[in-house]
Amino acid sequence: MESLQQAIIFFETHPNYRSQTENMRITLDNGYDMLEKAYKSHLLKNSATVDPSYFLKHDMSPRVNDIKIMTEEDQVIKIGVWLLKQPRIPNNFLSYYSEIRGAQILKNIKNIAEAQKTLQVASRSKLSTVRKPIQRLDKNDILTDIESCFVMCSSLLILFELEEKLMVKAIPDTSKRAQVFRELVSRPLAYVVLQTQKVVNEKDVGIIPLLPLLHLLSQNYARFHNLATNSIGDVQFDSLMRQLQVKCSSYVNEVIENLNEDTTKYVPPDGNVHPTTASTLNFLSSLTAHRVTVTQHVLALTAPQGSNTNLLLPKLFARILSALGSMLKKKANIYDDPTLATIFLLNNYNYIAKTLADEQDGLLPAITEMNSNILSFYHEEIATCTNEYLKSWNGISSVLKSVERIGEDKQMARQIMSTFVREFDQVLAQQTDYCISDPKMSSNVQTAVKNRIEKNYFHLLDICQRLHVFPQGIKYTENAFEMAIRNLFSSAKIN
Template structure:
């Protein structure tokens, strides 16, 4: 249905009127909201101003109280620290007094308790070191600590004496074969010390907390004396200065060893004289081999007591130094004065060659390398000299020829035995001659040629 233009205009006017009414209502509502917003804003500003005033008054009230509280808290903390210091001081003073009483008694009978008190005293010294107020007390504790260390050193010396034992010489000799080489499996039965537990505790504590040089010196001195005492007893056992009852169990072995050393186990004529001469070599060999046994045992004892590798090396070096020097000096003198047979010296030369590395290392460690070199040179010099003396004697002895009656005379028998010894021990003889005589590898052959030439 179509409307006329007038109707359309009337409708547009109505719409505008309605819109105008709505806008007026909206503006009225907006004015009301603005009024309410203004009231709210005023209330909020009033509240904020009031809150700001309260904060100011609170700050004026609380700030001084906070400062007073902080001061009180610091004082409380200081009081707690002071109480802790006082409590620790009382405890440390008490432990110090206990240790002073123990030290005054002279001997730490209960070692574990003594070491525990020493440890506590060390802690007390560290504690008082940080508090200058107790400087004088720290000095007193330092003196007590040093006295405690002296007690431990004295106790260590007493223990090393009471626990050390001298090994029966016969048991040491039983650890040697007929060539004076060590039978290692028998060393497990040899003990030169009874118990190392207390010694180990003292040594470990002193190594960690004190000066170990004193107990090292005490150990080295007494154990060195023990080695020398044992070596002397072995020489006495061999030389016959002990009673027959004490020597009886080992007499057969020594006799066999001496006979084998001389190479004349089957001789009838002049046997007693040869045994008497070569007993000196037997004595030297016993000294050397027994020393090697005792040094090996001493290594085990040092390790068990001191544990620390560097300290074990230092203690062992100080312990064996004097015994080794004495052994090398005595053996060198024995060789210089030796007038026996080459067979006896051959046994010594073989022993020296087999054990040269060990003896040289030990000698170098104790600063007596030159003494070992002198001894070693004397071994080969004397061996070479005895070979030369035999050849000279053979060349100048007119009875060296085989008699026309066909019997084997003594001189002939000795010559054959001497040649047999040289032949059986040609590598050793070769080493002896190469060291002492110029001529290189042909030296041994040269000497054999001289011997055969002297026979004809």
Template sequence: MEIGSKLEKETANFAQLTERVSKYHDLSKCMSGILTTFEQRLGKLEETILPVYQKTEHLQKRQHNLESTLQSLDVVLSHYDVSQDVCNLIHRGPIEGSIFDFLNALDKLKVAMDYFLKTNSQSVELENVTSLFNNGCESLNNHYKALLKKHSAPLRPVELLDLIYIEDDSSNEDCISIKQLSPSTREELLIISNWLEHHLRRQYLQIYCEERSDVVFRSLQNLKDHQKSGSWGNEPLKPRTFARTEQKKTTSARLQHIFEKKANKLYLKATQTIENSTGLSLKKNSSHSDHLTVDEFSNNDQEMDKYIVLLLALQKLLVAERSLLGDVIPENKHTEAFSKLAFNSIDLVVKDAEVITARILRSIQRKEWTSALGIFSALKRVILLQPDIDRTCDSHQKEQLKRVLTKLQTTGSKALENFLDNVKGDSGTNIVGMSSSTLGHSNVPKDGTVHELTSNTIWFIEQLFDHYDVIGGILVTDVLVSSQLDSILIKKQNLSSEEKSKCLLAIYIKKILAELNLTIINKCEQYSDPAIKYLFRLNNINYILISLQRSNILEVLALAEPDCERSYLDIIRDLKSSYLKSWSKLIANVSPIEELPRPSQGKVKDKERAILKERFAGFNKDIEEACKQQRAISVPDVLLREGIKRDNIDHILPKYNLFYDTYCHVQFSKNPEKYVKYTPAEIGSMLGNIFDDSVM
């Protein structure tokens, strides 16, 4: 029964399934028919619409072509009309503050010009637009020039001196030279410069260089004219809101302050560099700031101070101009523009250096040695200014300004050479009779004191020491001096650059002193009396040694001549010994006592009386003449003077005392007072009064 029941159930399910399959088949057949009909109708619709679509597309293309043609015609017509449209604007020229309208008009003319050049180069319209474009460019150049002239003017000397003397880290906006051109003016000039550069119209560059070159040149010329006025050197600094009003300073004091700061900056930079690279600390070099004192420059040639101010002014102006270039001229033209605008001003400064150094050379030939020291001071300052110049100028300008440094170095070298020749050549050989009231044409002092050449030479050497750094740079170019330095460096290795400079100066001073010693020897031959010859040399040699010791130059000389001090002491000792020997004729009258007659009971033989008379008379005459002559001799140094007197007394008095004690009571003359004129005490007093013409 269960199986029959399941079979019936499955049979019913099968019948139902068969019915549904049949129904689905009918539905599928119906749908297939509908789709077939839709496909047929869609095909008929496509056959109807496609031609319409194609025709519409064609019409759209024709419409687009027509519009493009109309636009092209408008452009072409605008090219023909542009000359008429912008003619009035071009002829009127650009207006300050509204430059874009004018530049747009020029751009339209340029486009039209390019079109006619391409399509119809023989067109009359090409001539019209070209003429208008050229006129417009010319007007633009004129406007550019007018803008520069209107907003540029030479700096007044006081303004320029403010730039020099007021040393602060103000921005470029605070620069007086740049303030003349407002930001709007600089922007307009830059727009014009870029437009002209883009269109290869580069006359603007020449205009800019001429105008700004004239500003810089006239600013310097105004400063030069001001330097010739009576107010030069006493200008008050412009008071600042953030600082109290500065008191008036001399030009030398102001320059000293400026270059002290520059020297300190160089020192700090060098210190940081060495400490960062090696970890070593650098001892402060006194060759710059320590020597830049007010006293050093207060008596120098004012012309050199004026020139240094002019050089500083040039550097300040060029810094301002380089900054201004960045706001006005396209970057790719900066180098060319700066080179052109700075040429005349640099040339002015270089020529002034040549004039000044030529005048100083003439002064040096006249033996005005303070001018030479002015050269060394100026050279030191130019060297300190060199880093600022290097940062400001291009390679050609550096080379141009290097002529200033070279000219100063050449002049300094000539000064050193001429001074050495002066010491070497100033030697006379005329014999001078000290009994005469005047030395006539002799060039030695009558009183045998320190010669003017000696004092001048020592003074010059002392001044040179303050400039050993720059003088070392000059002397190192001398082959002989350089070879001597090499010999010293073999013995003393690892010398610093400062010590090398001092060593070079020491070699030069050694030459001067050697020539001075020879000259003194030659000059002493002009004296007829041997004693005065030795006293003259003693005075001069002693003065040299004391001066060298006082000024610490001996420490420098020790680098080239370690035995210098000992050599001078040996010379002084030998001269003192030679001077004592000059008394030998006088002493021969009273010594040796063994060679004189021996009295017996206060009497001597008749023949021996004449000998004693002759000896007493000879001694008296010699001592009187010697004391008379040597009272007129000057020995300025107290220690030397008293030492010589003491040596004379110790050398002469014991011998005379023995002679006097032996024969003063001997009856060798009817008038003994005629011969026995001086007691030993009186002789000692006479010897103590030499070198003093106030004692009669």
């Protein structure tokens, strides 16, 4: 080909060889066409379908170099570099590159997304053997869609990065390489953005599953924005970001509204932790794990101008905990048994305090930025609830106050013991289904009950045994009494 070019240049200066020169030009053009077809053939043959498993890992950085996007790139590079040096216009081979490589990236993205869905379905199907998942199928499908979007977005960046490395060798001309890349990214980028927009707009799953996606897109905002802006297609990445931020913001507001406007009548029959308490604290923990993303890309969206962004999350937590506290008090009023209502509040306040104090969740540092006394507040509430609960034992305490006046009076001893047994049985029967789910808290309250009545009861027991008031035996011996106290709050204990 190069010899032919030199011959054409030589014979162009000799008019007598015009026809031969024209034939040589036709031959040269045919040669160009054949080379470009060979280039296209090599592209099609060697464009690799990547292994999706490389992209289904959380940390891709150590494995990027293991991914092959071309099985054999030498011929593509060699032909392309040579063609770029030729004066011929247009360069059809560049269009082949953008079309074929763009289509391959799109194919790989779809394969990766499908592999992600298959992996998630297989993982969740294992749970179906021990659960009744019918009512959760729709939610699981939505979660799978969101996870698929995350994987597509992260994989797209990696595939584009690998493609750019290849293009530096295959298309060394900077301006032509930039134009080819603009064309190449258009279809796969538009597909990923459109699919993600569809999921964000149409699926309703709450903010937590969306946070990893929002974090990924915000961390790589400049990259995605530039890709979308420079692409030859109409890629609505900025619109996607706005929709995602607005949806996350609405979910945050929805949590507070649901707490404030909760009118459901359900309360745990044993006074245990309310499901809303657990879900709300999990919600706060998840926001803490994505604090920077939530602050900068969700809360700042609706914050008044000039707000201290560092306090946006602590202020939100304060509002949510306040709304949760109001909801719990309303729920407590649903109980017919005021003592059980107190146990309910005790369980919930204790759950909140323990979760806040858990260093792994990282909630306390965030909340104390706004309220340094928050943990003390809940400990005071727990103490108040404990004292309120102990009032349920006041009747028994009153009965036992007369023990000091028994002396040698068998009749009085018999009467006090009988009254005690009746009252004790009544309290135990009333509290049979009570539960304090935290073993440590349960033990503390049991000890408080024991300290309230044990001394006087054991004194009464000694008197009755000394006076032989109950020859047939006494129902609550020391062991039986202690066992009864230990069995308090054990209806559904959670370790």
